[in-house]
Amino acid sequence: MAFHGFSFKKPAGWTRKKGTRLVALSPQDPTYAQLEKHFQDAWKHPKKPKPQVHAIFEIVLTEESLIAFLRYRALVEISRVPRNANEQLLFHGTNRACLLGDERTRTRLCTVTGCLLCSVIRNSFDVGKCGKRHKFRRFGTGIYTTACSSKADDYFNGIPDSPYRAVLVNRVVVGNPLTRQYNAEELTELPFGYHSVVGVPGADLNYEETVVYTNDAIRPAYLIIYAADVPPELRVADLKSILSTLFKTPVAS
Numbered sequence: 001m002a003f004h005g006f007s008f009k010k011p012a013g014w015t016r017k018k019g020t021r022l023v024a025l026s027p028q029d030p031t032y033a034q035l036e037k038h039f040q041d042a043w044k045h046p047k048k049p050k051p052q053v054h055a056i057f058e059i060v061l062t063e064e065s066l067i068a069f070l071r072y073r074a075l076v077e078i079s080r081v082p083r084n085a086n087e088q089l090l091f092h093g094t095n096r097a098c099l100l101g102d103e104r105t106r107t108r109l110c111t112v113t114g115c116l117l118c119s120v121i122r123n124s125f126d127v128g129k130c131g132k133r134h135k136f137r138r139f140g141t142g143i144y145t146t147a148c149s150s151k152a153d154d155y156f157n158g159i160p161d162s163p164y165r166a167v168l169v170n171r172v173v174v175g176n177p178l179t180r181q182y183n184a185e186e187l188t189e190l191p192f193g194y195h196s197v198v199g200v201p202g203a204d205l206n207y208e209e210t211v212v213y214t215n216d217a218i219r220p221a222y223l224i225i226y227a228a229d230v231p232p233e234l235r236v237a238d239l240k241s242i243l244s245t246l247f248k249t250p251v252a253s
């Protein structure tokens with residue numbers, strides 16, 4: 001699917017305000033419809049019902065951040081034949097300790113230490129910080145994204161006051177991916193000529209994931225807020241699975 005690229009032109013509706021980097025997209029905006037479809041089509045977990053999209057925001061980067069990304073993308077582009085950085089729009093779920101995006105006007109980023117969502121929107125990703133968050137790193141210390149929105153949803157953690165959940169849609173310079181079916185936790189750098197690792201489903205993975213190891217290979221582009229409603233039958237299924245794990249005995253259905 002075609003998306004307009006990052007641009008130095010600020011989106012319509014953008015007013016420079018301290019602590020804000022989001023512009024709400026109108027549901028009538030063609031980009032809103034494209035992103036909603038992209039999110040819904042990428043929702044692959046059969047047991048998780050497709051959620052309703054509540055709001056979509058465009059993320060406005062600083063010029064400095066945009067220039068660093070474009071510089072890296074150009075380097076990857078000229079190293080490949082044909083010239084193409086293989087940029088993809090991939091999902092990332094993380095902790096949200098505030099109510100950012102719950103209403104179209106709620107666009108002020110918070111400064112709560114545990115609110116990684118606001119931190120990523122403010123300063124983009126930091127491979128050092130991403131590496132520290134999870135003990136298990138399937139493909140080493142890198143920045144993890146996925147083509148599967150329902151997988152990114154697994155990594156979302158919110159506060160109980162909100163009926164919504166959130167994922168980031170990111171522009172990722174995938175370049176030449178090193179594809180792996182098996183975990184490789186020892187991975188710290190890529191072999192010459194590669195720009196990312198793509199974990200393919202089959203052996204150790206159920207759903208795709210893409211890892212980059214350079215901060216400038218990725219920028220958050222959009223924030224999707226969606227309903228957190230879980231139908232009652234799924235809650236029962238979850239409860240059975242929790243009970244069965246706790247007591248290590250199957251629960252009769």
Ligand SMILES: [Zn+2]
Pocket residue numbers: 096097098099100109110111112115117118
């Ligand atoms: Zn926040």
